[in-house]
Amino acid sequence: METLMELDDFKSAWKTLDARLQRDNALQLHLLRDRKLDKARNRLRPLFWGQIVQILFAIPFLLLAVALWSSNPTQGSVIVAGIVLHAYSVFTIMAAGVVLGQMSKVDYAAPVLEIQKQLLRVRTYYIRSGMVAGLPWWFLWVVILMVLAGLGGGDLLARAPGMVWGGLGVGAIGLAATTWFHRWSRHPARAALGKKLDDGLTGGSLRRAQAELAELIRYEHGS
Numbered sequence: 001m002e003t004l005m006e007l008d009d010f011k012s013a014w015k016t017l018d019a020r021l022q023r024d025n026a027l028q029l030h031l032l033r034d035r036k037l038d039k040a041r042n043r044l045r046p047l048f049w050g051q052i053v054q055i056l057f058a059i060p061f062l063l064l065a066v067a068l069w070s071s072n073p074t075q076g077s078v079i080v081a082g083i084v085l086h087a088y089s090v091f092t093i094m095a096a097g098v099v100l101g102q103m104s105k106v107d108y109a110a111p112v113l114e115i116q117k118q119l120l121r122v123r124t125y126y127i128r129s130g131m132v133a134g135l136p137w138w139f140l141w142v143v144i145l146m147v148l149a150g151l152g153g154g155d156l157l158a159r160a161p162g163m164v165w166g167g168l169g170v171g172a173i174g175l176a177a178t179t180w181f182h183r184w185s186r187h188p189a190r191a192a193l194g195k196k197l198d199d200g201l202t203g204g205s206l207r208r209a210q211a212e213l214a215e216l217i218r219y220e221h222g223s
Contacts, residue, residue, distance in 0.1 A: 036215065037108045037115075043209035047126065048103060050205075051096040054133055058096075061144070062089035068147050077157040077164075078150030081143045088136050088143075095129035116213050123206050135178070138171035 065086035073079055102125050106118045142164055149156040157164045184190070 036213065040115075040209040040213055041108060043205050044103060044106075044122075046205040047122075048100065051099050051129070054096040054129065055093050058089045058092040058133070061085055062093070064144070064147060064151075065089060068150055071151055071153075073150045075150065075155040075158070077155055078146060081146035081150065084143050085140070085147050088140060092129075092133045095125075095132040099125045099129050112213055116210065119206065119210055119213070126206065135175065138174045138178075139168055142167035142171065 065082050068078070068082040068085075073082065099122065102118075102122045106115060106122065108115060110118070145167075146156045146164065149159070
């Protein structure tokens with residue numbers, strides 16, 4: 001009889017200890033989740049400020065286009081250059097705004113896998129934003145020169161057609177080479193190179209935020 005009572009006491013103590021361990025594990029997981037999510041949120045601050053810088057970068061070109069319209073240009077080539085510069089400025093600002101909007105939609109109270117999906121959306125829009133802001137510069141430097149000439153009442157295409165067409169030709173070659181290199185580096189035989197380039201496009205702040213979430217998932221699965 002006494003042995004049975006000792007066995008019951010042992011079972012009861014074991015259940016109590018097991019319940020306490022489960023509570024401790026749950027508490028530790030909760031604390032770890034809060035800490036990792038705070039770190040992930042903080043990791044994205046450089047990305048946030050990077051988009052603000054992109055907006056500020058585009059504003060002077062927008063003002064340059066507005067100044068051109070205020071001068072009432074009449075040359076067709078100058079008007080086209082102004083439209084291109086104006087469109088570039090607006091789309092660059094909009095692209096950065098979309099990234100900021102996606103960042104604001106990240107729900108850090110959601111399950112970790114859902115947060116990862118949301119960050120992947122941020123990554124997608126961030127890469128697109130960088131392409132909108134960066135790739136047009138193969139041609140944009142020529143456009144800016146044409147706009148500046150137009151502000152002075154001149155027509156760069158009429159005065160120096162070789163410079164304009166030559167610059168646009170170089171831009172076309174550069175853009176084609178960029179496109180070719182992008183496809184070449186993504187070949188399965190060059191997977192390591194492609195991954196390095198993708199990591200570079202993703203941005204360090206996003207990679208570090210994703211790493212914090214990945215570590216949290218490993219802990220949750222391990223526990």
